[in-house]
Every structure is written in C-alpha cells, then in structure tokens.
Amino acid sequence: MAAIRESWPARVTERRCESTDQVLRTPVLWLCHNLRNQVLLAQHDGLKRAPVLVSLGDAFLRPSYKDRFFTERLRETLGLYGPIMVDSGGFALMGRPKLQWSLKEIERIYSQTPADILVSLDHPPFPNDDQATRKRLRKRTLLNLTRMRDFVPSSRLMPVVHGHTIREVERSCAAIARVCSEVGQIGIGGLVPLISSGGLVHKFRYIRKDGRKGDRSTWISDALGIVREAFPGALVHVFGIGSATTAIGALALGADSVDSFSWRRVANYGAIFLPGCSERFPTYREGRVRSRPVVREEEHPLLLKCTCPSCRERSTLKGRLGLLANCYRNRAIHNAWTVLNEVSMFRMAIEQNRARDFLTSRLSPVHRLYKPVMALWADSGSAT
Secondary structure (H helix, E strand, C coil): CEEEEEECCEEEEEEECCCCCCEEEECEEEEECCCCCCCHHHHCHHHCCCCEEEECHHHHHCCCHHHHCCCCCHHHHHCCCCCEEEECCHHHHCCCCCCCCCHHHHHHHHHHCCCCEEECCCCCCCCCCCHHHHHHHHHHHHHHHHHHCCCCCCCCEECEECCCCHHHHHHHHHHHHHHCCCCCEEEECCCHHHHCCCCCCCCCCCECCCCCECCHHHHHHHHHHHHHHHCCCCEEEEEEECCHHHHHHHHHCCCCEEEECHHHHHHHCCCECCCCCCCEECCCCCCCCCCCCECCHHHHHHHHCCCCCCHHHCCCHHHHHHHHHCCHHHHHHHHHHHHHHHHHHHHHHHHCCCHHHHHHHHCCCCCCCHHHHHHHHHHHCCCC
C-alpha cells in the first residue's frame, strides 16, 4: 500500500486490486449490499464501480446463494465491476447456532470467488459478554485465521481484531502478528455497539493509558491508534459504520477504510443523507413519527447541488423532494452517492492540506466522535 499523501492521522494511499487490476484509493467507503435485495447499484453507470462489501452471512441464511452468487462469476452476477470485499459472515452466526457452516466450505467458496479482500471468519463477542467468554471467542477467531492463511493469499486475507478493552485489542494484534507474517489489510470488529447513538454497551467504563477518564468515543480513537501502530503498512478497516458523518469521523481517527449499510437502511425509513447533516425526511408527512427532522430551508441548496442519478432526473427543488419522498429506490441511490462523495471529498481535502477545515464543516460538536477527532487533529498540528 503506497502512501500518496499523509496528514496524520489520515492518509491517502493507493493499492492495486489483484482481481480487477483497478487502483483502490483510501480513505475509502464500501457500500454493504444485502444479496437478498435488488442490486440497485448495477442500474447506474456511475455506481457500477463503487467499492462493495457482500457477506457470506447471506449464504448461511439462504444456502442457495452459495452457488448463485459466490462463484467465479460474482461480478457478472451482481452487475458490478469495482472492488469487492467478501465478509465471512461471522456477525450473521452470532446467536444462530443452528446455521450450518464449515471452514472447508468457506475454503471452497473463497478459492473460487474473485474478490479483492476476503475477511477471515471471526467470532464477534456480544457487547456484554464477560471476560472469559470474550477470550474464548478471540481464540476461536485466531484458530480460524491460522487455518485460513493456508488457503487465502496474504494479499487478499483480512484478519479481524476484537477487544472490549485496550489490553484485549493489544493482545489480539499481537496474536495476529504471530500467525501472519504479512498483513496487507486488517479489520476491527465489534465497534458498532460503541459507535451506535445511545450505545449498546451498558455501564461502559474506560480509563486511558495516561490515567484520564475516557468514554466510548475516546476508546474508539485509542483502539484505532493501537491497530494502526501494530500494522503500519496495512489498510485498516472498521466494520459496521453508520452515516456519512460517522464514516468521516472514523476515517479522521485513522481508519483507511469503512463499510456502511446505512444508505439502504436510512432509505427504508423514508429518509435521506445530506452533506454534513444527520438523516432527514425529504418532506413532511401527516401521521408519521417525527424521528428525524424534515429538510430545512437552509439545506435546500445542498439538495439542488446534488448530482446523483436520482436527483438528476429533476431540476427543481420541489421535483427532487417529491422524487425522494415517494420512492425507496431513489432515496437509496441518492444516499449511496452521497456517502461515496463525502468520503471522496475528505480524501481530496487531505491531498489539498485542508482536512481540518473539512472536518469542521462536517462534524457537529454534538456528534459522538467530534471531541476525539478534533483533539487528535489539534495534537497533529496539521495545517488547514
């Protein structure tokens, strides 16, 4: 992975994808695609080469998908031709002991699937598992990695770090380094409960190494720093990021790569993304629960500037709001375009040495990652 521009803690890098010979530039966001749903991205030329993450978890839940999707014709079946990451489905196995799977079958699937990154099968702990349970699950994850390194090239294999304490993260990194002599990419799992608004980890407590009291956001920042220090030449990926602003926050804290399913989830709720904003309903609707604000008048210019395939179908503000309000497909495409464009804008800001200004324009002081991001960038001394 060649560094093109480094402005600590963020960096712009390039790596060539083996299966497509395309250049993957980081920071990067992968659009999570549920194989049980229509492949909307394939309907638009501007999105056919977007980085996409698909999961073997869909095949665990519907075994017919193993031979339908996870073959040497994966790209042709999806109608997508950009970088592809395949997740092993460890998250789907959580709490589903009756699901049938085996490493032998994963070996068969991985050996014939032309993906650029193949994620090692991990066993994520539940948010409130005790220390002994977490240790047992980390050992199972490491055992899987030990076996998978024998049939997945290091250039494509992504080990996954887990830990609910900084010490656990350090031990996980050290164990992976002992098993894998070369690590081209490394994933960090289990952060979703900490990143989620409201938090899913009860009674979370954290004391930083310098003795100061921390919180969920500073823990995420410190964990990212540990992983990046342990694997300085690897692409560092964070699984399960939510909105565009949270993605920008995680990338600003040192991740090279994130994935997000929110482009479809938010569309399913009837909402859209706008640059630097939380989720918005396009229009007011009588009787709908007001779980999100409606697009404000001062935000109208953002929508009028949008160049996504959906918004290009209408030139007026009223037309665009109506189009997005009345069609899930249009909202999903708009959201996918927005999150990809936001990460691209952040990457450009790093290259132009104005990353701090960009972050200030995107992260609100009330965002859960705002404080650690601004603290880290203030410490970095990066110019705006």
